[in-house]
Amino acid sequence: YKKDMIKDIRDDTSQNFRELLTALAQGSRSEPSNVVDNELIDSDARIELLMASFLPLSTVQCIQNKPEFFNDKLCQSTIKRSVLSRIMVSRSEIDLQYIKKEFKKKTGQTLHQYLTVSTKGDYQRVVLALCGGDD
Structure with a gap:
């Protein structure tokens, strides 16, 4: 206790x-709140306005179909572990359930099957737990 968890993990x-x-x-997740933060709304609106004229192709693809976008990243033949x-x-x-459907549609195998073959050890156990069942 009273230790830096990230340092211990590393x-x-x-x-x-x-x-x-x-x-x-x-990972940080904002807690649900009934309070409206107008400053955050204004900040988000400014960011969206600035980004609108400078959207890279990958951002447009992600906006159009997120599951397909992330599936394409997973399907790259030389997928990096960090990705x-x-x-x-x-x-x-x-x-993730939609990404898994896209993965199966494009590759013919489930994401769970792919992860079982392409990962190992503790890392495999964690990604399979995150993946869920073999559907």
Whole structure:
């Protein structure tokens, strides 16, 4: 107790597993609130306005169809572990079920099957847990 959890994770785990646990530990989720923060609304609106004229193609693709966008990232033949970790952690509670459907439609195998073959050890156990069942 009273220790830096991120430092402990970095000191006690191997590379892929370390990256995944660090991403999970650092993940921040805003708590639901009934209070409207007008400053945040104004800030978001300004950001959206600025981004509207400078949207890269990948952003447009993501906006048009998020599950397909993230599936395409997963389907890249030389997927990086950091990309896999980021997608699994950030999308697991949002739209991973839709990404899994896109994955199966495009590859003919389930994401669970792919992760079983392409990962191993503690890292595999965590990404399979994030993935959920083999559907």
